[in-house]
Amino acid sequence: MKKLVMILLVLCLAAVAVIGTLDARTGLPVPAAASAVPAAETDGTASAGQNNYVIAGDEYQSPETDAAAPEQAPEQETQQEAQQETQQEDSSAAGTETAAEEGPVSGRLDYQAMYALHDKEDKVLRIGDEEERWGDYFYVLYSQCSQIENYFDSMAAYYGMRFGWTDPIEEGTEETFAETASETAETLMVQLAALEKFAADHDISLGEEELAAVEEQKKQDRLSALGEDATDEDFSAVRQQVYLSDEMYDRIVRQNILYQTCFNRLYGEKAEKLSDEEALQYLKDNGYLSAAHILFQNTDPETGEKLDDEALAAKRAELEALVTELRAIEDDEERAKAFLEKVKELSEDPGSAYYPEGYTFTEGRMVPEFENAAKALEDYAVSDIVETAYGYHVLLRLPLKADAVVEFSSTTNEARTARMLAANALYGKQLQETADALALNWLDGVEAPKLLDYVNP
16 A cells, blocks of 8 residues: 555544544444545655645635546546446356355454454554554554445445455555555554654653643543543443553544644744745745736626627726736836736636635646646736636736745635645655654564454355
């Protein structure tokens, strides 16, 4: 499986401590940890700078965003289509036999039998200089396997597709779901240890305020899982049923707070400690551009209907006059100021309210006509009229700025700047380097459980 990004996994683990989805078979909370199923697979390279501190995929979508992007993850969609085609072919060849009957059975793991391999307090593996307990490792393994079994159920229920533990995790690979679950569990254990080591190496620990946040998180977890009348003992009992000990739960919640504490100490709450040079270098390295634009839409905002030729011609003529007016301003800063005032006054792009100083974007985030026009301009230059599916645009290329808004979260109503993204990327790299330097070894006489030995048909 592709290496998972430390930042993503640490916070996912914290969120899973019984707050995950309810298991339809038992009614018990199933951890929603970083999943090993295809839809949740995370490529470390692609995710750089796109972690849980900056919530990817929750940005305000401006009219310039390419609306043709597929809603479903391409890897999952490809695998589903391929599997469906295979099933159809197999079904035809076998007459009355279905592909589901021929394929592997998505059997359930016998968790109790596997858990009984060791006492929960037994030390079974070493990460760096620290030894880890069987019970803690087993919870992480269980969380991965539960996610995969839920994936099997969903694919069978919604697509009529049967997957089993020996099936490849994705098309074109040989790694199976069973292998992926085991590898991901080990990766998660390493990353838990890595954050703790990273904090220790930087002399960062939880203070009174952070410890209070830990207790508040536990309270909210209990309320979310069981309601106001539940006691800590009730909550503990529920956690035990999903193999989550009190000690491991406490560790996970502390990690969630520790993750943010380390970031704040090193970079500041809003990454204000990161230098302009580092932020700008991040933008350049990742191919970012910055441009403001004035948009005249080609549809009626009330009816959504296409404007007639006369109305479109009038809009185009108005923009042509604006281009002439703005290009006549000789001073770059004055031209930019005047352009942004026109954006506020005239532009019909609702995204301008969230990005008042223009868009800072990387390749593929805007429709091709917009992106290509921005690339062709020098800083502070005004474009000719650019036509897209949304209407007519005039662009002003802007220099990159460390505090330019790159993303806007509709969930938190917060803007995320280039400086914040750069700090996230650097932090993620540092954490991953710490994890990469830690070796995981099973102790003498102990080995990772062979999942296929515990599959019940």
